[in-house]
Every structure is written in structure tokens, then in C-alpha cells.
Amino acid sequence: MRDVAIIGVSQTKFGELWEASLRQLIAEAGLSAIEDANIQGDDIGAMYVGNMTAGLFIQQEHIASLIADHTGLNPIPCTRVEAACASGGLALRQGIMAVASGYHDIVISAGVEKMTDVVDPTPAIATASDQEWEAKVGATFPSLYAMMARRHMYEYGTTREQLAMFSVINHENGSKNPRAQFPFKITVDQVLNSSKVADPLRLLDCSPVTDGAAAIVLAPAEEAHKYSDTPIYVKASAQASGTIALHDRQDITTIDSTKIAAKKAYEMADLTSEDIDTVEVHDCFSINGILAIEDLGFVEKGEGGKAIEEGMTQNGGKIPVNPSGGLKSRGHPLGATGIAQTAEIVWQLRGEAGKRQVEGAEIGMTHNIGGTGGTAAIHILSR
Numbered sequence: 001m002r003d004v005a006i007i008g009v010s011q012t013k014f015g016e017l018w019e020a021s022l023r024q025l026i027a028e029a030g031l032s033a034i035e036d037a038n039i040q041g042d043d044i045g046a047m048y049v050g051n052m053t054a055g056l057f058i059q060q061e062h063i064a065s066l067i068a069d070h071t072g073l074n075p076i077p078c079t080r081v082e083a084a085c086a087s088g089g090l091a092l093r094q095g096i097m098a099v100a101s102g103y104h105d106i107v108i109s110a111g112v113e114k115m116t117d118v119v120d121p122t123p124a125i126a127t128a129s130d131q132e133w134e135a136k137v138g139a140t141f142p143s144l145y146a147m148m149a150r151r152h153m154y155e156y157g158t159t160r161e162q163l164a165m166f167s168v169i170n171h172e173n174g175s176k177n178p179r180a181q182f183p184f185k186i187t188v189d190q191v192l193n194s195s196k197v198a199d200p201l202r203l204l205d206c207s208p209v210t211d212g213a214a215a216i217v218l219a220p221a222e223e224a225h226k227y228s229d230t231p232i233y234v235k236a237s238a239q240a241s242g243t244i245a246l247h248d249r250q251d252i253t254t255i256d257s258t259k260i261a262a263k264k265a266y267e268m269a270d271l272t273s274e275d276i277d278t279v280e281v282h283d284c285f286s287i288n289g290i291l292a293i294e295d296l297g298f299v300e301k302g303e304g305g306k307a308i309e310e311g312m313t314q315n316g317g318k319i320p321v322n323p324s325g326g327l328k329s330r331g332h333p334l335g336a337t338g339i340a341q342t343a344e345i346v347w348q349l350r351g352e353a354g355k356r357q358v359e360g361a362e363i364g365m366t367h368n369i370g371g372t373g374g375t376a377a378i379h380i381l382s383r
């Protein structure tokens with residue numbers, strides 16, 4: 001197996017983008033990543049594109065062909081990767097394995113979602129839960145995560161304010177990110193007084209519905225300096241599955257797939273949570289940010305809420321979490337999220353994150369999950 005490096009990254013502006021179609025978004029992200037990597041279209045051996053549900057959002061399947069065609073890269077092998085909100089993380093992993101194995105040299109891993117063209121996106125998003133046992137009896141993702149939040153509050157004394165603070169810190173970071181959907185600060189009071197979505201979760205605990213795309217260019221590590229002065233190295237790529245339905249879990253305050261993938265990633269990189277300088281976690285709802293820092297090993301089980309309150313996850317704290325603004329403030333275009341998280345960590349490790357730079361960041365992590373944790377993808381990157 002060869003070592004793999006990231007030589008180019010990009011992310012479009014995230015938000016409600018009426019003027020851009022799915023094909024335009026992915027082309028914009030791809031071209032910017034190609035430019036960033038100093039390569040030509042002809043250099044690219046293969047593309048992997050994370051996308052959860054173009055069929056339901058824009059009634060377009062077969063988007064790998066659409067993307068290869070629209071970007072002028074035919075007859076390139078282009079493959080769509082789907083694992084709900086972890087589609088991007090898995091597209092990255094497929095790209096890494098293709099380069100590591102020697103099957104391809106230069107590979108693009110990208111992600112795209114166009115979610116705002118439908119009147120009600122909730123049923124489309126709910127297709128990532130267990131249809132027979134969850135979605136068809138009315139469960140939605142906000143309601144499933146609300147149950148996880150309730151249980152965490154009951155078991156560990158996590159407070160409503162601590163959940164709110166996770167969103168407040170995300171927005172503080174996101175206010176410095178020009179690509180974020182909601183680049184503004186919010187207060188705990190605003191979170192607590194925002195409209196109720198699924199008790200105890202309110203509007204400002206929830207990631208939004210988002211259009212956007214992101215792309216990454218991968219190359220064999222030994223050739224990376226040919227293209228980039230600041231290649232970023234892939235130290236670990238790990239994936240795990242968990243039960244798709246919540247009721248099949250022993251404990252709904254822990255996401256086993258996160259824990260298992262994290263353990264594999266730390267082993268692969270020969271590192272521990274103590275070595276990570278910054279992390280992008282999958283905070284589709286504020287409670288999931290708290291579960292993530294526990295399951296990734298940054299704090300003990302049940303201590304997540306307290307750690308947020310004490311400022312441990314702020315930029316400048318012991319482990320800065322979501323310097324990009326996270327899913328809450330940067331936005332959450334499902335299939336693009338895992339790639340956007342990785343782009344942010346690359347900018348952080350290159351020292352190119354501007355006002356949201358985590359000083360001295362040398363090792364970073366991304367945590368991308370699908371559904372309530374049926375899939376988890378974790379990557380560790382280093383300068």
C-alpha cells in the first residue's frame with residue numbers, strides 16, 4: 001500500500017443557492033480543487049462523488065455519469081458513493097484506497113447535494129433511517145436525535161444550556177468562515193428561545209437544509225511535492241457500521257460506529273486523542289456534537305456537556321472543535337459534508353484558515369456519520 005496525500009481542496013459557498021444547479025455546484029468545486037492542486041483534467045484517474053439523495057431532491061439518478069459528462073471528463077471512471085450523511089466521508093475513503101492500492105494515481109473525491117428545491121426535505125432525509133421501524137411510523141431525524149438528547153440529559157445531567165452552547169461555539173467559529181451558510185454569532189438565549197423542532201431540540205440546535213459541494217484531490221504521498229508545497233498526509237481512514245434503527249441499541253447515548261471507527265483510526269495512525277490538535281465533528285444536532293467528543297475519546301462518557309460549558313472545545317481551548325462552524329453554522333449538504341470537513345482540516349493544517357485558524361495545528365481529524373450512526377467514517381490527517 002502507498003501512503004496518500006491531499007494536494008488540493010475546495011468548497012463552494014454553502015446555503016440556499018437558487019441560482020446554482022447540482023451540476024454547476026459540483027463543477028465549481030471540482031475546478032477549484034483542480035486549480036488548487038496544480039493539475040490538469042487529463043491527470044485525473046478516477047472520481048468518487050458522495051451524494052445521498054439526488055433522486056428525491058432533484059429527481060436525478062445516475063449522477064456519476066452526469067458529473068463526468070458535465071465536467072468534460074468522459075470517459076473517466078466516476079462512481080457515486082451513498083451512505084446517507086456519511087456519503088462524503090466514504091467517497092474520500094474510496095479515493096484514498098484507490099490511490100493507496102496503486103490502481104489510480106490522481107483521484108478526486110467530492111460531494112454534492114442540492115436540497116432546497118423541494119418544498120419539504122424532511123421525508124427525503126428520513127429515508128436514511130429505518131423505513132419499516134422508524135420513518136413509516138413518523139420518526140424524523142430531529143425526533144430521533146431528540147430522544148438521544150433526552151436520554152443523555154437523564155443519564156448524565158446534561159443541561160439544555162450545555163446543548164445550546166455547542167451551537168453558540170459553532171456559530172462563533174462560523175462567523176469567521178466566508179463559505180458558511182449562517183456566518184453569524186448567536187447567544188444561548190437565542191437558542192433557548194428559538195422555535196421548538198422536537199423537544200428538547202430547537203431550531204438553533206439543528207443543522208440546516210443546504211445546497212453545496214466540496215472536492216479534494218488525492219495523490220501518492222511520494223509524488224505530492226510535485227504538485228503542492230504543503231501536501232497534507234492521510235494518517236488513517238477508518239469506517240464502521242452500526243445499527244440503522246435506534247431501538248436496536250443497548251445504549252442510545254453512545255454511537256458505537258463512531259467509537260469503533262475512532263479506535264481503528266487511532267491504531268492505524270499510531271496516535272491517541274491527545275495528539276489531535278483540532279477536529280471537525282458531525283454535529284447534525286447539538287446533542288451529536290456532545291456524543292462525538294465523548295465517543296472520539298476527547299472526554300469521558302457523560303462529560304461532554306460540562307466540557308462544552310468549560311470552553312474546552314472553543315478555538316484556543318484544549319481541543320478546538322469545528323473551527324469551520326460545523327454542520328450547524330457552515331451548513332449540512334448531506335453528501336458534501338464529509339468532504340467539506342476534510343477541506344477545513346486541510347486549510348487548518350496548511351495554516352490557511354484566516355481568522356478561524358487554530359494556532360499550531362499539525363494533526364487534525366474528521367468525523368462523519370450517516371443517519372443516527374448506521375455508518376461512521378473517520379480520517380486523521382497531518383502536515
Ligand SMILES: CC(C)(COP(=O)(O)OP(=O)(O)OC[C@H]1O[C@@H](n2cnc3c(N)ncnc32)[C@H](O)[C@@H]1OP(=O)(O)O)[C@@H](O)C(=O)NCCC(=O)NCCS
Pocket residue numbers: 085122125141142182197203204206207208209284328332371372
Ligand atoms: C430545523 C429545520 C426543521 C427548520 O426548517 P424550517 O422550519 O422549514 O425552517 P425554514 O426553512 O422555514 O426557515 C425559517 C428561518 O430559519 C432559518 N433557519 C432554518 N433552519 C435553520 C437552522 N438550522 N439554523 C439557523 N437558522 C435556520 C431560515 O434561514 C429561515 O430564516 P428567514 O426566515 O430569515 O429566511 C430544518 O432546518 C431541518 O430539518 N434541519 C435538520 C436537517 C437534517 O435532518 N439533516 C440530516 C441530519 S441526520
